[in-house]
Amino acid sequence: MSIESPTDLATLVKDDEVHQSVYTDPAIFAHELERLFGRSWIFVAHDSEIPRPGDFKTDQLSRWRLLLVRQQDGSIGLFHNVCRHRGALLCHESYGNTQAFKCMYHGWTFANDGALRGVPMREHMRGLDLPAHGLVPIPRVQSYQGFIFASLAPEGESLEEYLGGAKRYLDLMVARAPDQAIAAVKPVQYHYRGNWKLQVENYSDNYHPAVLHHSVLSIGVQMLKEKFGDQPLNARSGGRYVERVLGHGHSMADYQGGRGALWMNAYDDEYLRTLAKRAGTERAQELRDADIHLIIYPNLLIHVRMNHYRVIKPVSVDHTIVNTYPCKLVGASKSVNDALIYNTSHHVSAAGEVQVDDLQAFNWVQEGLGSGAIEWIPFKLYGEEEHVDVQGENVSYGTSEAAIRGQYREWARWMTAPATNAAHASDHSASYR
Ligand code: FES
Numbered sequence: 328m329s330i331e332s333p334t335d336l337a338t339l340v341k342d343d344e345v346h347q348s349v350y351t352d353p354a355i356f357a358h359e360l361e362r363l364f365g366r367s368w369i370f371v372a373h374d375s376e377i378p379r380p381g382d383f384k385t386d387q388l389s390r391w392r393l394l395l396v397r398q399q400d401g402s403i404g405l406f407h408n409v410c411r412h413r414g415a416l417l418c419h420e421s422y423g424n425t426q427a428f429k430c431m432y433h434g435w436t437f438a439n440d441g442a443l444r445g446v447p448m449r450e451h452m453r454g455l456d457l458p459a460h461g462l463v464p465i466p467r468v469q470s471y472q473g474f475i476f477a478s479l480a481p482e483g484e485s486l487e488e489y490l491g492g493a494k495r496y497l498d499l500m501v502a503r504a505p506d507q508a509i510a511a512v513k514p515v516q517y518h519y520r521g522n523w524k525l526q527v528e529n530y531s532d533n534y535h536p537a538v539l540h541h542s543v544l545s546i547g548v549q550m551l552k553e554k555f556g557d558q559p560l561n562a563r564s565g566g567r568y569v570e571r572v573l574g575h576g577h578s579m580a581d582y583q584g585g586r587g588a589l590w591m592n593a594y595d596d597e598y599l600r601t602l603a604k605r606a607g608t609e610r611a612q613e614l615r616d617a618d619i620h621l622i623i624y625p626n627l628l629i630h631v632r633m634n635h636y637r638v639i640k641p642v643s644v645d646h647t648i649v650n651t652y653p654c655k656l657v658g659a660s661k662s663v664n665d666a667l668i669y670n671t672s673h674h675v676s677a678a679g680e681v682q683v684d685d686l687q688a689f690n691w692v693q694e695g696l697g698s699g700a701i702e703w704i705p706f707k708l709y710g711e712e713e714h715v716d717v718q719g720e721n722v723s724y725g726t727s728e729a730a731i732r733g734q735y736r737e738w739a740r741w742m743t744a745p746a747t748n749a750a751h752a753s754d755h756s757a758s759y760r
């Protein structure tokens with residue numbers, strides 16, 4: 328299928344099917360960078376990664392190189408991590424604290440607010456305008472509950488508008504901490520040979536665990552059976568498990584505290600007592616038991632119970648990096664936080680029990696789709712039951728593919744939206760204008 332215009336891109340997505348080329352075609356990946364990642368809000372860091380003035384973080388999202396710096400006044404400076412002289416990558420450390428960044432090539436030096444301060448042999452550079460040669464800023468940076476997002480588009484809806492119904496689950500992340508803050512620790516990183524959307528879809532796919540993760544689930548199967556019966560995530564009659572499609576591609580899956588048997592119970596009595604002092608006993612129990620997967624489209628996945636977040640970093644159409652940041656609950660005991668970090672490591676690391684299964688599946692899906700054998704991929708599970716509730720959200724009381732359908736509605740919205748506020752024109756998007 329050849330793609331010449333936004334109208335063509337729209338034909339790749341139906342209500343409950345997508346064309347395989349959205350996973351395999353490098354030209355469509357290039358369109359995604361410009362039209363989706365280049366315009367929507369993308370997650371870049373949590374406050375706790377750069378808490379003090381001068382703290383910085385560098386990161387990469389496909390071709391973009393990012394440099395975040397905590398400013399003296401507490402705000403975030405976000406720049407392209409590219410020297411303004413001849414374009415060398417400027418900072419090569421992942422994290423640190425500094426007043427200035429010096430380029431390794433010719434020694435141009437930039438203050439940590441992005442201003443160009445030092446130029447060797449400047450007196451011999453006729454007409455060099457220092458203020459015009461500071462680091463190139465990313466147009467918009469906003470945060471919510473400590474989660475910092477950026478947009479490469481100078482204009483567009485605010486972050487709060489964009490997050491919409493997802494905000495209440497970010498509120499929940501903070502409310503679960505005795506001191507109402509979370510603190511990220513060093514991330515666990517994995518790569519896979521597959522398209523970035525495979526991981527995003529997988530995070531709301533509760534159709535697969537009983538099959539793909541059978542080996543690990545079988546270890547705790549008796550405990551799960553006692554809690555759920557034979558169909559733990561299909562308890563439609565009991566209404567125990569809920570999926571909500573929150574708009575803008577965001578979604579949540581609420582396991583209603585039912586998965587305690589799957590990992591170490593991190594939450595001790597002291598944690599509950601501390602929370603109860605602030606929130607009351609009933610609310611403290613709700614906060615302790617919260618067990619939700621949250622997807623903030625397009626690149627942030629949050630595990631409320633394990634208290635971690637994952638950042639999806641597309642590299643190319645068939646290569647993705649995911650950084651998973653275990654988080655401490657500020658004010659909770661060391662034993663609670665140690666258990667949370669252990670659980671996340673156990674879940675996603677190379678020696679872990681669960682994520683390795685998913686990564687193998689992603690590799691095989693990418694390989695299978697790359698063969699061109701199938702054209703359309705169905706996401707039809709419980710499509711006929713989708714309905715909008717009083718909150719204006721699509722709700723499913725049981726395993727469905729509703730969240731994935733919601734992701735593709737958002738994908739199609741960005742991919743076909745007029746290019747009025749595109750971040751950077753490219754050869755691929757230029758033909759649309
Ligand atoms: Fe950075 Fe020349 S490229 S100083």
Ligand code: FE2
Pocket residue numbers: 529535536539540681685
């Ligand atoms: Fe999985």
